[in-house]
Amino acid sequence: MKYTEEHTIEYGECDENQHLKLTSMMDLLMQVSEHQLDEHNIGTNDLLDQGLGWVVTQYHMQITRLPKPAEKVILTTTASGYNRFLSYRDFSIEDKAGNALVSVHSQWVLFNLKERKLVPSDEKIMEKIDAPKLKKMPRFPRIRPLESYEQKKQYSVAYYDLDTNHHLTNSHYFNWLIDVLGREFMSKHRICEIDLKFDQEFQYGEEPYSCVSYDRVDQTTLTHHALMDETGSKRAVCEMKWQNK
Structure with a gap:
């Protein structure tokens, strides 16, 4: 329907x-x-x-x-x-x-x-x-985490980040995935495709890391992402495909 x-x-x-x-x-x-x-x-x-x-x-x-x-x-x-x-x-x-x-x-x-x-x-x-x-x-496309990533940035799960299931709301994952890329990257690239796989939710008070690495081929950039807990365990993995503007 x-x-x-x-x-x-x-x-x-x-x-x-x-x-x-x-x-x-x-x-x-x-x-x-x-x-x-x-x-x-x-x-x-x-x-x-x-x-x-x-x-x-x-x-x-x-x-x-x-x-x-x-x-x-x-x-x-x-x-x-x-x-x-x-x-x-x-x-x-x-x-x-x-x-x-x-x-x-x-x-x-x-x-x-x-x-x-x-x-x-x-x-x-x-x-x-x-x-x-x-x-x-x-x-669905298979997404595999990398052994290591080029950049990482730590965040914190705050009260307004939670949904009615009492864990991190869907949309908020994108705050961390995009923020780690930085303003300059976002101003020069256009998003084309996203694959995102969740393995375990984040809960209030946790301080996860958003990690990213880059593959650049001609006018296309593929970004590889992982959201990890403080022990290094991967809770979500993501791949995004971008075109130069």
């Missing part, structure tokens, strides 16, 4: 170069998904009453361009399928002419918040949003 909303990009959702921030992009995608679930009484509050929450495990994103302030866009989400433990959801951002600006595939699990463990997919929830049961698992 496809769910669609219109949205006008606000100045506060954009960076200094007047492009939609990746953090704002993620907030918009989560918002449209939540609105769809709320229509069927299976949103965040409904799940919290059952002690459950959705946890994302992987994203694959293709970005043609990021919209600008005052631009009207169409936000779309579809629950694209599920199997025993995994659920899949697609997102898109299109301009008013229907041209794709952003396309996202994502993989999720249903999580018992008290016991901190995943639970099987709920077929009744899936039926409400017309998600088909899948025989084959959709494939």
Whole structure:
């Protein structure tokens, strides 16, 4: 089942170069998904009453361009399928002419918040949003962490970084992934593709490191990222593809 909303990009959702921030992009995608679930009484509050929450495990994103302030866009989400433990959801951002600006595939699990463990997919929830049961698992690009990274910067998980599942919110990961690249890099490059895989959440008070290395070929730069805890254990890995502006 496809769910669609219109949205006008606000100045506060954009960076200094007047492009939609990746953090704002993620907030918009989560918002449209939540609105769809709320229509069927299976949103965040409904799940919290059952002690459950959705946890994302992987994203694959293709970005043609990021919209600008005052631009009207169409936000779309579809629950694209599920199997025993995994659920899949697609997102898109299109301009008013229907041209794709952003396309996202994502993989999720249903999580018992008290016991901190995943639970099987709920077929009744899936039926409400017309998600088909899948025989084959959709494939995502494989992301491997590097042995070492060129740069790293330490951060801290603050109170307003937390979501209703009580760990670091999805969009905030992008603050750390982008910040470590620096202002000069961001002013000279355009994001084209993102693969992000989560292995373990961050919680309040932790002080993780955002790490990055660079591969440059002609007009393209591939950045390799890892978010590590203080012991050096990798909690999330990411690859981003950039074009020179």
